[in-house]
Amino acid sequence: MTYSSEAAQEKRRSFLDPRTKLALVIVLALFVLGGLGGEMMEPIKRVLSVLPFLMLLAERQWKRFFRGLLMLGVGYGLLFVMPYLHGVLNFLALMCGGILTRFVVTIVMGEYLIATTTVSEFISAMERLHMPQAITIPMSVMFRLFPTIVEEWRAIRRAMGMRGIRLGGNRAGEVLEYQMVPMMTSSVRIGEELSASALTRGLGSPVRRTNICRIGFRVQDGILLLLCAATFASWLLELCGVKLW
Amino acid sequence: MVELKDVSFRYGSENAETQHQNSLRNVNLRIPTGEFILLTGPSGCGKTTILRLINGLIPQFYPGEIQGEILIDGQSVSNRELYDTARLVGTVFQNPRSQFYNVDTTGELAFGCENKGMQAEEIYRRIDGTVQHLHIEALMDRNIFRLSDGEKQKIACASVSVAEPDIILLDEPSANLDYEATLALRDVILRWKEQGKTILAAEHRIAYLWDLIDRAVILRDGQIVRELRGAEKDGLSIADLAAMGLRSTVQEAPAKLDLPAFQEGDEAIELYDFHFSYRGTGREIIRIDSLTLASGEITAIVGANGIGKTSFLNCLCGLEKRCKGMLRYKGKTYGRKARQRLCFMVMQDTGNQLFTESVLDEVLISLPKGTESAREKAVEILRQLDLDDLLDRHPQSLSGGQKQRLAIACAIASGREILLLDEPTSGLDYGHMMQTAELLRQVQRMGITVLVVTHDSELIRACCGRMLALTAPT
Amino acid sequence: MNKNENKLKGRDLINVGIYSAIYFVIMMAVAMLGMIPIFLPLLSVIVPILGGIPFMLFLTKVKKPGMLFLMAMIMGIMMLLTGMGPWPLATCAVAGLLAELVYRSGDYKSAKKAVLTHGVFSMWIWGNYLPLFTDYEGYFAQRQDYGQAYIDAVEKLMPLWMAPVLLVACFVCGILGGLLGRALLKKHFAKAGIV
Numbered sequence: 001m002t003y004s005s006e007a008a009q010e011k012r013r014s015f016l017d018p019r020t021k022l023a024l025v026i027v028l029a030l031f032v033l034g035g036l037g038g039e040m041m042e043p044i045k046r047v048l049s050v051l052p053f054l055m056l057l058a059e060r061q062w063k064r065f066f067r068g069l070l071m072l073g074v075g076y077g078l079l080f081v082m083p084y085l086h087g088v089l090n091f092l093a094l095m096c097g098g099i100l101t102r103f104v105v106t107i108v109m110g111e112y113l114i115a116t117t118t119v120s121e122f123i124s125a126m127e128r129l130h131m132p133q134a135i136t137i138p139m140s141v142m143f144r145l146f147p148t149i150v151e152e153w154r155a156i157r158r159a160m161g162m163r164g165i166r167l168g169g170n171r172a173g174e175v176l177e178y179q180m181v182p183m184m185t186s187s188v189r190i191g192e193e194l195s196a197s198a199l200t201r202g203l204g205s206p207v208r209r210t211n212i213c214r215i216g217f218r219v220q221d222g223i224l225l226l227l228c229a230a231t232f233a234s235w236l237l238e239l240c241g242v243k244l245w
Numbered sequence: 246m247v248e249l250k251d252v253s254f255r256y257g258s259e260n261a262e263t264q265h266q267n268s269l270r271n272v273n274l275r276i277p278t279g280e281f282i283l284l285t286g287p288s289g290c291g292k293t294t295i296l297r298l299i300n301g302l303i304p305q306f307y308p309g310e311i312q313g314e315i316l317i318d319g320q321s322v323s324n325r326e327l328y329d330t331a332r333l334v335g336t337v338f339q340n341p342r343s344q345f346y347n348v349d350t351t352g353e354l355a356f357g358c359e360n361k362g363m364q365a366e367e368i369y370r371r372i373d374g375t376v377q378h379l380h381i382e383a384l385m386d387r388n389i390f391r392l393s394d395g396e397k398q399k400i401a402c403a404s405v406s407v408a409e410p411d412i413i414l415l416d417e418p419s420a421n422l423d424y425e426a427t428l429a430l431r432d433v434i435l436r437w438k439e440q441g442k443t444i445l446a447a448e449h450r451i452a453y454l455w456d457l458i459d460r461a462v463i464l465r466d467g468q469i470v471r472e473l474r475g476a477e478k479d480g481l482s483i484a485d486l487a488a489m490g491l492r493s494t495v496q497e498a499p500a501k502l503d504l505p506a507f508q509e510g511d512e513a514i515e516l517y518d519f520h521f522s523y524r525g526t527g528r529e530i531i532r533i534d535s536l537t538l539a540s541g542e543i544t545a546i547v548g549a550n551g552i553g554k555t556s557f558l559n560c561l562c563g564l565e566k567r568c569k570g571m572l573r574y575k576g577k578t579y580g581r582k583a584r585q586r587l588c589f590m591v592m593q594d595t596g597n598q599l600f601t602e603s604v605l606d607e608v609l610i611s612l613p614k615g616t617e618s619a620r621e622k623a624v625e626i627l628r629q630l631d632l633d634d635l636l637d638r639h640p641q642s643l644s645g646g647q648k649q650r651l652a653i654a655c656a657i658a659s660g661r662e663i664l665l666l667d668e669p670t671s672g673l674d675y676g677h678m679m680q681t682a683e684l685l686r687q688v689q690r691m692g693i694t695v696l697v698v699t700h701d702s703e704l705i706r707a708c709c710g711r712m713l714a715l716t717a718p719t
Numbered sequence: 720m721n722k723n724e725n726k727l728k729g730r731d732l733i734n735v736g737i738y739s740a741i742y743f744v745i746m747m748a749v750a751m752l753g754m755i756p757i758f759l760p761l762l763s764v765i766v767p768i769l770g771g772i773p774f775m776l777f778l779t780k781v782k783k784p785g786m787l788f789l790m791a792m793i794m795g796i797m798m799l800l801t802g803m804g805p806w807p808l809a810t811c812a813v814a815g816l817l818a819e820l821v822y823r824s825g826d827y828k829s830a831k832k833a834v835l836t837h838g839v840f841s842m843w844i845w846g847n848y849l850p851l852f853t854d855y856e857g858y859f860a861q862r863q864d865y866g867q868a869y870i871d872a873v874e875k876l877m878p879l880w881m882a883p884v885l886l887v888a889c890f891v892c893g894i895l896g897g898l899l900g901r902a903l904l905k906k907h908f909a910k911a912g913i914v
Binding site: 002003004005006008009012118119120140141143144147148151152155156158159160161162163164165174177178181182185186189190193194195196197198199200201202203204205206207208209210211212213 | 300301305306326327328330334335338340342343345346348349352354356357358359360361362363365368369372373382385386390404408559562564585586588589592594596597599600610611655659
């Protein structure tokens with residue numbers, strides 16, 4: 001059978017359009033993490049909090065799903081046992097629990113966005129949102145470089161182990177410096193080579209860029225975007241003093 | 246038609262990357278459409294500089310002083326924006342790890358065309374055509390970070406193919422490739438040649454394309470010293486080439502060399518239970534129940550790209566926590582931690598294992614704690630390795646070969662008995678390759694066992710006495 | 720090529736991306752500590768100090784207006800994407816703009832101004848703490864079900880007066896980070912030839 005890139009792109013298409021993912025991240029950040037809105041918003045927030053987990057399930061990201069669930073479980077567990085603890089322990093349980101329950105949902109959503117969006121999808125979503133090249137180019141370089149930097153850092157830490165430079169060994173004080181210097185030297189070098197290669201393939205051209213990745217709104221995007229809109233609408237209504245329930 | 250008319254060039258900034266590369270002096274070169282030209286010569290001869298002048302990276306990306314004219318189809322390149330030149334010229338670079346902009350292979354193939362604003366349907370059509378043409382169906386829709394170097398380089402070639410430029414530049418594309426992958430690269434180039442592309446390749450490893458080229462241009466110190474074509478090119482002997490500082494034109498598979506891994510009379514280094522799999526894959530890429538290596542010898546470790554040679558070295562050095570293998574040497578058994586003090590690895594990216602601010606300091610921190618007259622000892626080791634005139638240089642500013650020497654100096658200073666090297670001659674010219682071979686023999690004379698992962702048959706011929714071929718576990 | 724000398728080109732934008740990536744990875748490595756909430760206030764100390772190393776190197780590549788502001792905005796967007804809320808976006812815009820002005824007043828080369836630039840730039844980090852303060856009452860009012868003890872305890876750890884303290888901490892540590900970065904620049908990067 002001959003290969004068809006068009007069919008392959010269609011097959012690997014993500015459950016949601018990247019723009020929908022962005023909208024969800026922002027709504028979650030504002031309402032769930034940021035705590036906008038009063039009592040009337042509580043039920044909507046509950047629904048919003050469940051969404052990132054559902055999305056991870058829809059994309060079969062089991063590992064991330066269970067990790068998120070675990071963090072959330074630990075958070076609520078800590079808050080649950082907190083009243084029975086005293087002194088420093090009480091304090092710790094409270095802080096950890098409070099922050100975990102508060103941040104995990106949005107962090108899971110952010111993770112979902114980053115894990116399920118390719119560089120190309122991200123660029124094309126940003127372009128359709130009319131973001132300027134000044135934002136899309138640096139951000140796509142960033143996403144490309146993250147795994148490289150982590151890889152280099154790991155290699156350097158290994159090399160340090162082999163050279164016998166570790167905390168508690170010869171020159172413990174310089175451990176940080178010895179990690180940062182080669183890490184940055186090689187990241188910058190790779191970054192430069194990357195730039196050279198990208199520029200010889202026409203990156204930065206003023207021509208309007210096209211894109212082969214399949215993005216576009218489907219039913220699920222519509223439903224979720226409606227939900228986002230409804231969230232804002234009910235918040236506005238609440239501000240105006242209208243009570244829905 | 247590409248023309249360089251009396252071109253001279255000097256790099257503007259004293260950048261680490263550029264200071265080892267020489268400038269050009271009065272270069273004249275005419276490349277008619279459809280010709281395949283090889284640029285070769287010792288490191289720093291200016292062959293990469295010529296490619297950069299043609300693809301416009303000079304002066305747009307690497308600033309400097311240009312004299313003379315660089316013309317493509319009669320029009321000057323130097324003042325053109327890079328994205329305009331990109332329509333005519335495609336480039337495959339040396340380092341497979343740093344030339345990708347996308348994380349997925351398909352996105353990478355489409356990248357050049359997307360930048361040009363080509364319609365999606367046309368891009369799909371071209372990708373499908375290229376995939377079929379280069380037989381890379383198995384590489385599509387994959388994460389580039391999970392490909393071997395050979396596979397990455399194939400994707401780099403394919404992404405140039407998809408953009409369909411008339412002129413294709415290759416900047417040492419085979420430096421990190423094994424024998425098989427080099428043959429695959431040759432195949433790709435052959436297809437480009439059939440399509441009538443104008444091709445310029447800068448290479449040290451000339452064997453795999455020697456019979457394909459129309460002309461070989463030999464450079465030295467930024468000047469063209471000789472041009473070879475036809476019968477003159479084919480009539481050269483390996484000795485003639487070596488005299489010009491060039492590598493062999495005979496393509497030879499390392500696995501074909503007939504060397505034992507161990508022979509009667511050798512003192513043994515025994516390995517037991519070396520098993521290793523990447524986290525989360527469960528598939529063992531290394532499965533060695535027992536293996537005997539020769540102590541005090543230089544052993545070449547060969548095998549295809551992606552077979553796990555580097556992982557094997559990591560396990561041997563005790564850098565992989567999940568490898569539980571044991572090593573027996575001179576009547577003692579070494580576990581993982583103990584091996585960290587017995588072995589030293591010179592990594593492929595030597596820069597990642599040099600940390601301090603001067604060459605001398607680098608050796609000083611390697612000496613065991615409480616060494617008396619440490620400075621003298623360090624200087625003595627550096628003198629043996631010909632680095633004593635660089636004591637105050639910053640390690641990251643050294644050339645690749647010097648970094649290698651410095652890493653070996655550290656190994657000697659820390660009293661390691663087994664030295665491992667990972668592809669020490671990738672991207673080296675004939676002279677530097679021979680220097681590395683001599684260096685390894687010198688280390689051997691100090692009583693150190695040397696294991697070298699390589700796909701460089703010439704290096705093996707020059708210094709290795711034993712050879713171990715790694716194969717995939719079945 | 721000579722016209723529009725001050726316009727950001729592909730290479731400048733890629734440079735912004737490279738250094739933002741290094742900065743962000745370092746920040747994320749530190750933030751892993753921040754997941755242990757007791758370290759949360761410490762982020763305003765550690766991130767500006769370590770961030771100074773890539774940032775000072777970045778400044779050696781900055782010769783045109785806009786690059787610092789761009790990096791700040793990208794940090795803001797990244798914070799939004801990783802779920803830190805919309806406040807960093809605002810502090811990033813302000814800090815980025817101020818950093819831009821400070822560095823320009825030193826003609827894009829003054830070393831002293833570079834250190835100050837990093838101090839000013841680091842103040843964006845403060846935005847990450849704002850959700851803990853802005854909706855102080857509103858947020859905890861909804862959490863009555865955890866009991867008064869919960870609210871009392873949080874108020875003890877993150878009282879309102881901590882807000883300006885954290886902002887000052889960001890700035891001061893930013894200066895320290897700038898000095899550290901400059902020291903490493905002289906000691907390593909200049910000699911290594913990547914400046």
